[in-house]
Amino acid sequence: MGKGRVKTEYVCQSCGYSSIKWLGRCPGCESWNSFAEEPLYRPSSALQTRTFIGDEPSSPSPLTHVESAPQSRYPTGIEELDRVLGGGMVPGGVVLVGGDPGIGKSTLLLQAMGEVAKRGKRVLYVSGEESARQIRMRAERLGVTEENLLVWTEILAERITEKIKHLRPFCVVVDSVQTLYSSSFSSSPGSVTQVREVTALLVSTVKSLEIPLFLVGHVTKDGSIAGPRILEHMVDTVLYFEGSSGHTYRVLRAVKNRYGSVMEIGVFEMADRGLKEVRNPSEIFLAERPEESSGSAVTASLEGTRVVLVEIQALVSPSYLGMPRRTVVGLDPSRVALIGAVLEKKAGIRILNHDIFVKVAGGLRVEEPAVDLAVVASLASNFLDKPIPRDTLLFGEVGLAGEVRGVTHSKQRINEAEKLGFKRCILAEDSLKTLKASGTTLEGVKTVKEAIDVLFG
Ligand code: TYD
Ligand code: MG
Numbered sequence: 001m002g003k004g005r006v007k008t009e010y011v012c013q014s015c016g017y018s019s020i021k022w023l024g025r026c027p028g029c030e031s032w033n034s035f036a037e038e039p040l041y042r043p044s045s046a047l048q049t050r051t052f053i054g055d056e057p058s059s060p061s062p063l064t065h066v067e068s069a070p071q072s073r074y075p076t077g078i079e080e081l082d083r084v085l086g087g088g089m090v091p092g093g094v095v096l097v098g099g100d101p102g103i104g105k106s107t108l109l110l111q112a113m114g115e116v117a118k119r120g121k122r123v124l125y126v127s128g129e130e131s132a133r134q135i136r137m138r139a140e141r142l143g144v145t146e147e148n149l150l151v152w153t154e155i156l157a158e159r160i161t162e163k164i165k166h167l168r169p170f171c172v173v174v175d176s177v178q179t180l181y182s183s184s185f186s187s188s189p190g191s192v193t194q195v196r197e198v199t200a201l202l203v204s205t206v207k208s209l210e211i212p213l214f215l216v217g218h219v220t221k222d223g224s225i226a227g228p229r230i231l232e233h234m235v236d237t238v239l240y241f242e243g244s245s246g247h248t249y250r251v252l253r254a255v256k257n258r259y260g261s262v263m264e265i266g267v268f269e270m271a272d273r274g275l276k277e278v279r280n281p282s283e284i285f286l287a288e289r290p291e292e293s294s295g296s297a298v299t300a301s302l303e304g305t306r307v308v309l310v311e312i313q314a315l316v317s318p319s320y321l322g323m324p325r326r327t328v329v330g331l332d333p334s335r336v337a338l339i340g341a342v343l344e345k346k347a348g349i350r351i352l353n354h355d356i357f358v359k360v361a362g363g364l365r366v367e368e369p370a371v372d373l374a375v376v377a378s379l380a381s382n383f384l385d386k387p388i389p390r391d392t393l394l395f396g397e398v399g400l401a402g403e404v405r406g407v408t409h410s411k412q413r414i415n416e417a418e419k420l421g422f423k424r425c426i427l428a429e430d431s432l433k434t435l436k437a438s439g440t441t442l443e444g445v446k447t448v449k450e451a452i453d454v455l456f457g
Contacts, residue, residue: 007040011192016230038187041196071259074171074212077115080268080277081108083304084239084252086260089171089212093259094203096177096232098217099241104250104270105216107142108241109173110135111274112214114144121170122148124163128155128179128189142274155189157182157198161205169211174202176216177231199234232256243270244363249284250275251364264304282309282420285362289390295382298422299374299395300413301366307409307416309393311361312371314378319355330360331375332367339375339398346402347449349380370407372398373426376448377455386456391423393440394451396431402448406430414440426451 011018013036017028026034075088082088085095099105106129113123127135135151150169154160157180164172174180178190180198187193199215206213215235232238236258243250252266267278278284286309290296295314300307312331319325328336336358343349358375360366373396381388388394395413397405406428414425418440429444445451 008037009040010035011038011041013192016192016196036191038191038193039185041185041193073259074116076112077119078108078112078277079279080266081112081252084254084260084264084266085237086254086257086264090236090259091210091212092207093237094206094213094215094235095237095239096215096217096235097239097241098219100219103241103243104268104275105241106130106175107138107270107274108252108268109175109214109216110139110144111142113149113171113173114139114142114146116171117144117146117148120148122150122167123171123173124167124169125149125151125173125175126160127151127153127175129175141272155180157201161201164205164211165209168209171212171214172206173214174216176218177202178218195231196234199231203234247363249278249362261304263302264306265308280419282307282416285310285364286420288361292387292390294385294387295378296361297374297378297381297388298393298417299371300393300416301368301371302409302413303366307413308364309416309420310364310366310371312374312378313359313361314375314382315357316351316354316379316383319353321355324353325355325357327355327357328359330363330365331358331371335369335372336375338400339372340379342398342400342402342448343376343379346447347376347380347452349383349452351379351383354383368407369397370395370413372396373404373428373448373451376451377426380452380456384456388455389424391421392455393417393422393425394427395425396428396445396451398448404428404445404447404451410435414438414442426454 009018009020010022012026012028012034014031014034015026015029017026022035025032071090073088073090075082097105110125113125116123132151132153177195177199181189181194182197182201185193185197202213237254238256240253240255241250248270250268250270254262254264256262267281268275269278289311297312298309299312300309326333326337340351340356344352373394376398377388377394395407397407399405410427410431417425424441426443426445429446432442432444435442443454445454
């Protein structure tokens, strides 16, 4: 390489793997055709000199001498968001908010900033995507008209960090990280080098000033935040805003949280005046339940500290394919496969040579084993073409021997169902021991076979 030429490297645009030559397939994340030429990455001098967290370099000290003041939190005022954050914003805490275009990231953060500003705090909303006028129009639609909410269209990262240092806002939103660039590099906004550098600059600035920062990030088709995976390591919290097109509600979920649980979800509905918090998600997820239809079963899934009732739908039809089809949406496909095998071997429901479709109605994703029993019931119900009574709730984990196992928080699950008018609950017999009589008829079962007998026998 001749003198004076800018040294370059090839960087995988999906995971940040770098190589001196172009590669067809990334050894890091195995994606194809993901390498692009970028100037050789060296953290800018601004970042090199800052090798400590906080204002001063420090030296090791005994753990017992470290101050243990509880982490202070400031709620955004949007309860569903605060819940997912683990109680609110944390000074210097950096939150990455990802999600498909149009899902409502900007809307959510603008509403949140409106709430904070309403309480007299000066907040800064930096947008590299929309003009100040567009933001104003959106804000008007959302009813956000606060003097304390400063909006600014800017994409040069150094200018943004300077402004943050100068203004010292209470908190900052940067929308989106892929639109910004740093003057230390010639590569274009959105490239791995830029995203990494811009994030590093912003993170170091807000950490030293103890200002909470929300970064919006675009998401690629496969669901990861566009840009290097390391972006997720550079921030404290990663939230995903998801929902299916055609549905108006949205689920906010933490996939990483240094300051709280990653189990909590926040549920919103996109209305014509912005996002509305959904305080009782069960109602929404059960709203469009079909009447007297076979293949529909309702279960109670624990999402963080909250129980959410969801409908599991199954369709089983004879297959004309050598390898019957298995389509699963919203659940772990391997669990559904396991349950299919258990039904076949342990309950005499011969479904393995059928096409099987299972989905969680409403586009929610559930991962708890407690939903197993409802999967069993929905498959059997559709196979036998016998509907499950509308007032019946099912929950319990299913094991390979066809046994139904107890799950935690039975009482809480039943309470939630009672609120929505459920009268009967089928659960693991084991769980009965810990439950006191209530208004709901509880029917304990030991095996999958028993459950099917109780339901359709
Ligand atoms: P937006 O917040 O711009 O999404 P993102 O920042 O994630 O790309 O949301 C845009 C969508 O939300 C758009 O399709 C219009 C819809 N929307 C409403 O339905 N009601 C509203 O009040 C607002 C502001 C947006
Ligand atoms: Mg946006």
